[in-house]
Amino acid sequence: MGASRFVGRVGGLAVALGVGAALFSSGFGVAWADGSTGSSAAGSNSGSASGDSGSSTARSTGASKTTGPSKRTAAGSGQAVGTGGARRGLKHSKAGAALSLADSAVSAHTTSSTDPTANTSGSSSVTPVASLAPRLPVLSTALHSALDPFTGGLPTLPVDSPLTLAYAALVRRESVIEATTSAASASNATSSLLSANPIQVAPTIEFIDGILNGNANAVAPTGIPLKYTLISAPNYGGKVTFSPTSTTGAFTYLPDVSVLNGGATEQFKILVAQNTQFDQFLTGLPIVGGFVPQVLVILQQAPVVSDILAPLIGSAQVASFDSTLADIPVGAPVAFTAMVTSFDGTLISTNFFPASTTAVPQGTAAPTVLNGPGIASPGATNPYTEWGSAGSGNLVPGIQTLRGDGYNVITWDPRGEFASGGILQLDSPFFEARDVTAIINWAVGTNPTGTDNPFVTKVATDSGDPLLGMVGGSYGGAIQWVSAATDSRIDAIVPGISWNSLNSSLYPDSAFKTAYASLLLLGLVTTGARINNQIYVGIVTGDLLGILTQVAQSVIASSGPTVLVGNVDIPTLMIQGTVDVLFTLDQAMANGQILSTDGTTVKTIWYCGGHGNCLNPASPEQDAIIMNSTMAWLDVTLRQVVNGVVSGYR
Known part of the structure; x- marks a missing residue:
C-alpha cells in the first residue's frame, strides 16, 4: 500500500471516529495524490487545494491520465494535484496549511528512494524527501495535537544515542526469549493438565458360583455419574451383559467354550465415561437423542479431541479385560456360550448356565430347563434375574430363579436373529424345532472338555436321555409345542401366551x-x-x-403347532392372558382340548396380561401364583419334589 493512501485512510478513519472535527478546527486540510490505480481521490475540508497563484496546475474531471512508463502524477514544489470529485469553491481558504500538507503527502509517497531522479518519468517530477524534512514536524505536531485526547499520547521521536537503542533492543530480545520460555512452560502445563485423566480403572473378573463376574473398579471424582459401554466385544464370541441395576458397571461374562478348553485367550474392552449434564441433555433430545450415545463414544475415544472436549462431554477411560483374569477352580461348573451346529449347518448361538451350588452340590448332575425368548429378543444372558426371557414380562422364571431351584439353564438366539445364523421361519417344526433338537444333542454330548456333559442329569434307564423341561412366552411358548411334538427327550413344558394356529x-x-x-x-x-x-x-x-x-x-x-399338538404327550402347563388380543384364550382352549382328549396331563392358568393392556394394577399375588405354579410343575415332573424334598427323578 502506498504511503499516501495510508495517510488518506488515517484521515478517513479520523473522520469516521469523530476526530475530523479536531482537524477542521485546527485549520489543517489534507490533499493527496496516488496514480497507482489510475484514478485520483481527495480529502479536504475546503474543496480543491491551489498554489500561491490561486490556480491549479492540473485538474481532473475523471480518471487521471499519465505519460511515460510511470503512472504517478506528482505535484511540483508548492503545488497540489487537482482531484476529481473535489469541490471547486473556497480555493483560497487556508491555502498555506493545504500546501504544507500536500507537499508532505507527496514526500511520504516517495520515501523509497533518496535519488532525486530515481522516480522521474516524462514531465513528472518528484520532490526529494530531504527538501521536505523541515516540514515533517508540522504534520507530526498536527496529528499529535488532534489525536492525543483519544489515544493517551502519541509516541515522539527517539532522542537516545544509537548505542543506547542497541542495548535496549538486546535487553528486549532476552525478555522475549524468557517470555517465550515461560509461555512454552505454561503450554506444557496446560497439555499435562489436559492429558491428566481423572478416571482410574482396575479391571477384574471373579468366579462366583459358576458365573464370571467382571468390574472395571473405576475410581473418579464424585459429583458426575459414570456410564459403561462395551466398545470391543469378546473376540472369540463370548458375551458381556451389564447388570441393569448396577451403578458401578458390574457385568457378567460368558466366555466362549474354546476359552474354557484352554485354546485361546479372549479379550474385550469397556469404556468408562462421565455422564455429564450436557450428555444427558443431548441424549434426552427427541429423535436425535437416540444417536447421541454412539457419537459420544466415538468422541470420548478420539486422541486430543477427547481431552479438549472433556469439560463438556466428560472424561473417559478404557478398561481392558481378558479371560486370563478369571480364576476358575478345577472341576467347577461354569457358565459359557457356544455355537451349536444345527441340522443344515446353521450355527445357533447357545448359552449354558449350571445349577447353583447352593441347590446342587458341586459335581452333582441336575435337570436342565430350556428357556426360549420372545420374538425379536435374544436368548437371556443375565444370570441374576428373577423373571426371565425378554418380551414376556413377569411370566417366565429367570435364570437366577431356575438355577437357585437346582436346574441348569439353556438359552439361545433363535434362528435368523442376533448371533445365530439362518433365516427365521416363525417356529417352524422343520427348522426352529430341529434347532432345539441340535441343542439337546449338544447338551448331552458336549461340555467344555469336549466329552459328555457331566452337569446334565440323565434318566437312569437311558443314559443318553437327559431330564429336560422347557419354559418361555409368546414365540418362546410356541417353540415348546413344536419341539415337544418332534423330540421325545423333552419331559415337561410350560408354554405361556402361545398359539395354536x-x-x-x-x-x-x-x-x-x-x-x-x-x-x-x-x-x-x-x-x-x-x-x-x-x-x-x-x-x-x-x-x-x-x-x-x-x-x-x-x-x-x-x-407353530397346529396339528402337531396331538403329538405332545408330556405334562403341559399352559398360561394364557385374559386381555390378550393377539393370541386369545380360545388359542389355549384349542390346544387344551386336543391334549385332554389324548389323555395328556394338562393344566391351564388364566391371568390378566399377555398381548394386551391389563387395566388392573400390577398384582404381586398374580405374579406369585405364576411363579410358584411354574416351579412346582417343573419340580414334580422333572425331579419328583414333594414338600421341598427330592424323592427321585421322573
Missing part, C-alpha cells in the same frame, strides 16, 4: 390384524433379523389390502 390368530374371519402384524415386522427389522421373504410379503399385503394371499397363509400355517 397363526392363521386364526393373525387372520381371524378373514380380517387381518394390521397393528400387531406391523409391530411384529417392525421389531424384527429393527433388530436386524433375517426373515423368510414370504413373511414380509404377507404382512405388507395384509397391511395394504387387508387380506392374506394363499401363499402367505400356507407359510404361516407351517409355523
Whole structure:
C-alpha cells in the first residue's frame, strides 16, 4: 500500500471516529495524490487545494491520465494535484496549511528512494524527501495535537544515542526469549493438565458360583455419574451383559467354550465415561437423542479431541479385560456360550448356565430347563434375574430363579436373529424345532472338555436321555409345542401366551390384524433379523389390502403347532392372558382340548396380561401364583419334589 493512501485512510478513519472535527478546527486540510490505480481521490475540508497563484496546475474531471512508463502524477514544489470529485469553491481558504500538507503527502509517497531522479518519468517530477524534512514536524505536531485526547499520547521521536537503542533492543530480545520460555512452560502445563485423566480403572473378573463376574473398579471424582459401554466385544464370541441395576458397571461374562478348553485367550474392552449434564441433555433430545450415545463414544475415544472436549462431554477411560483374569477352580461348573451346529449347518448361538451350588452340590448332575425368548429378543444372558426371557414380562422364571431351584439353564438366539445364523421361519417344526433338537444333542454330548456333559442329569434307564423341561412366552411358548411334538427327550413344558394356529390368530374371519402384524415386522427389522421373504410379503399385503394371499397363509400355517399338538404327550402347563388380543384364550382352549382328549396331563392358568393392556394394577399375588405354579410343575415332573424334598427323578 502506498504511503499516501495510508495517510488518506488515517484521515478517513479520523473522520469516521469523530476526530475530523479536531482537524477542521485546527485549520489543517489534507490533499493527496496516488496514480497507482489510475484514478485520483481527495480529502479536504475546503474543496480543491491551489498554489500561491490561486490556480491549479492540473485538474481532473475523471480518471487521471499519465505519460511515460510511470503512472504517478506528482505535484511540483508548492503545488497540489487537482482531484476529481473535489469541490471547486473556497480555493483560497487556508491555502498555506493545504500546501504544507500536500507537499508532505507527496514526500511520504516517495520515501523509497533518496535519488532525486530515481522516480522521474516524462514531465513528472518528484520532490526529494530531504527538501521536505523541515516540514515533517508540522504534520507530526498536527496529528499529535488532534489525536492525543483519544489515544493517551502519541509516541515522539527517539532522542537516545544509537548505542543506547542497541542495548535496549538486546535487553528486549532476552525478555522475549524468557517470555517465550515461560509461555512454552505454561503450554506444557496446560497439555499435562489436559492429558491428566481423572478416571482410574482396575479391571477384574471373579468366579462366583459358576458365573464370571467382571468390574472395571473405576475410581473418579464424585459429583458426575459414570456410564459403561462395551466398545470391543469378546473376540472369540463370548458375551458381556451389564447388570441393569448396577451403578458401578458390574457385568457378567460368558466366555466362549474354546476359552474354557484352554485354546485361546479372549479379550474385550469397556469404556468408562462421565455422564455429564450436557450428555444427558443431548441424549434426552427427541429423535436425535437416540444417536447421541454412539457419537459420544466415538468422541470420548478420539486422541486430543477427547481431552479438549472433556469439560463438556466428560472424561473417559478404557478398561481392558481378558479371560486370563478369571480364576476358575478345577472341576467347577461354569457358565459359557457356544455355537451349536444345527441340522443344515446353521450355527445357533447357545448359552449354558449350571445349577447353583447352593441347590446342587458341586459335581452333582441336575435337570436342565430350556428357556426360549420372545420374538425379536435374544436368548437371556443375565444370570441374576428373577423373571426371565425378554418380551414376556413377569411370566417366565429367570435364570437366577431356575438355577437357585437346582436346574441348569439353556438359552439361545433363535434362528435368523442376533448371533445365530439362518433365516427365521416363525417356529417352524422343520427348522426352529430341529434347532432345539441340535441343542439337546449338544447338551448331552458336549461340555467344555469336549466329552459328555457331566452337569446334565440323565434318566437312569437311558443314559443318553437327559431330564429336560422347557419354559418361555409368546414365540418362546410356541417353540415348546413344536419341539415337544418332534423330540421325545423333552419331559415337561410350560408354554405361556402361545398359539395354536397363526392363521386364526393373525387372520381371524378373514380380517387381518394390521397393528400387531406391523409391530411384529417392525421389531424384527429393527433388530436386524433375517426373515423368510414370504413373511414380509404377507404382512405388507395384509397391511395394504387387508387380506392374506394363499401363499402367505400356507407359510404361516407351517409355523407353530397346529396339528402337531396331538403329538405332545408330556405334562403341559399352559398360561394364557385374559386381555390378550393377539393370541386369545380360545388359542389355549384349542390346544387344551386336543391334549385332554389324548389323555395328556394338562393344566391351564388364566391371568390378566399377555398381548394386551391389563387395566388392573400390577398384582404381586398374580405374579406369585405364576411363579410358584411354574416351579412346582417343573419340580414334580422333572425331579419328583414333594414338600421341598427330592424323592427321585421322573
